[in-house]
Amino acid sequence: LGEDVDLEVLAKATSGFTGADLANLMNEAALLAARRGEKIIRDKHLQDAMMRVAVGTEKKSRKINDHEKKLTAVHEAGHAVVSRFLPTQDPVHEVSIIPRGMAGGYTMHVPKEDVWYSSKNRMIESIVSLLGGRVAEKIVLDDISTGASNDIERATQIARDMVTKYGMSDVIGPVKYGSSQEVFLGKDFGHSRDYSENVAAQIDEEIKRIVCDCFERCEKILSENIEILNRVSEYLIEHEKITGEEFDAIFEGKLDEYERLTREREMRQAEEEKRMLERKAEEERRLEEERKKREEFYRNGQGIGVIRVDVKPPEEPKEEEKTEENKEENE
Numbered sequence: 061l062g063e064d065v066d067l068e069v070l071a072k073a074t075s076g077f078t079g080a081d082l083a084n085l086m087n088e089a090a091l092l093a094a095r096r097g098e099k100i101i102r103d104k105h106l107q108d109a110m111m112r113v114a115v116g117t118e119k120k121s122r123k124i125n126d127h128e129k130k131l132t133a134v135h136e137a138g139h140a141v142v143s144r145f146l147p148t149q150d151p152v153h154e155v156s157i158i159p160r161g162m163a164g165g166y167t168m169h170v171p172k173e174d175v176w177y178s179s180k181n182r183m184i185e186s187i188v189s190l191l192g193g194r195v196a197e198k199i200v201l202d203d204i205s206t207g208a209s210n211d212i213e214r215a216t217q218i219a220r221d222m223v224t225k226y227g228m229s230d231v232i233g234p235v236k237y238g239s240s241q242e243v244f245l246g247k248d249f250g251h252s253r254d255y256s257e258n259v260a261a262q263i264d265e266e267i268k269r270i271v272c273d274c275f276e277r278c279e280k281i282l283s284e285n286i287e288i289l290n291r292v293s294e295y296l297i298e299h300e301k302i303t304g305e306e307f308d309a310i311f312e313g314k315l316d317e318y319e320r321l322t323r324e325r326e327m328r329q330a331e332e333e334k335r336m337l338e339r340k341a342e343e344e345r346r347l348e349e350e351r352k353k354r355e356e357f358y359r360n361g362q363g364i365g366v367i368r369v370d371v372k373p374p375e376e377p378k379e380e381e382k383t384e385e386n387k388e389e390n391e
């Protein structure tokens with residue numbers, strides 16, 4: 061494992077991974093490192109492996125047209141920007157519009173800490189965040205795509221859980237609806253429903269109300285901050301990928317400052333590298349010089365004379381004939 065790997069950061073990024081996921085992650089990282097001819101696993105291998113395990117491999121070869129690119133950029137920017145306004149949501153770690161696995165793009169969050177239970181507030185804000193993509197499409201492009209279908213499915217599922225599983229709806233009350241078998245199978249089979257048509261209609265109504273309220277809240281946040289949304293999506297179109305730090309800088313309108321700092325850091329690194337290379341070259345020159353001196357020393361027969369110094373007084377090798385003799389020996 062390389063020294064640049066921060067296990068604490070890795071642990072945060074992989075919270076929720078099972079043991080098998082972690083084993084898979086390390087295996088992928090090892091393969092990537094080997095494929096790139098390296099002997100140790102570095103942070104960048106782990107980052108890439110993490111994305112492979114979580115989303116799938118990058119498909120840079122897949123051609124996307126400009127409209128599709130813009131759509132994805134606006135969509136992902138919507139998720140990222142709205143989540144920044146929601147206190148319970150995790151910080152943005154990376155946003156990308158490079159197709160990967162099944163995803164056209166993604167917004168990746170890294171949890172501040174492991175969350176073992178969810179609050180009503182957190183669930184609501186998760187729904188708002190999930191709707192960010194669709195809402196951004198609607199506001200910026202005045203059109204909506206099918207790309208958000210998974211977001212909507214997940215948002216609806218959270219709302220359903222809130223109502224039927226966690227008793228978080230005032231209208232429905234703190235009652236659990238549906239057998240645990242449904243939950244266990246992860247599917248709603250309908251036939252195992254243990255409540256009346258009337259309640260079912262109320263539940264559907266509540267789910268719809270929650271999701272629509274969240275949609276409105278999302279719409280309000282994003283339309284009030286459309287400049288930020290545009291800034292982020294334009295940057296995405298240009299760069300295809302944004303790190304969490306870049307995102308924060310764009311969000312706060314400090315991109316110029318951020319880029320200046322980045323440039324300065326890169327210049328410092330380049331300077332440092334240059335100095336290191338100079339030091340290395342200097343060291344090599346010194347070694348070369350020493351080697352030459354040594355060679356000359358031996359060629360002149362002084363080397364062997366020096367060895368003799370230990371045995372005899374140093375004046376000894378200075379005699380004319382002995383030096384001549386050594387010269388011959390060396391040649």
Ligand code: ZN
Pocket residue numbers: 135139190193194207208211
């Ligand atoms: Zn989405």
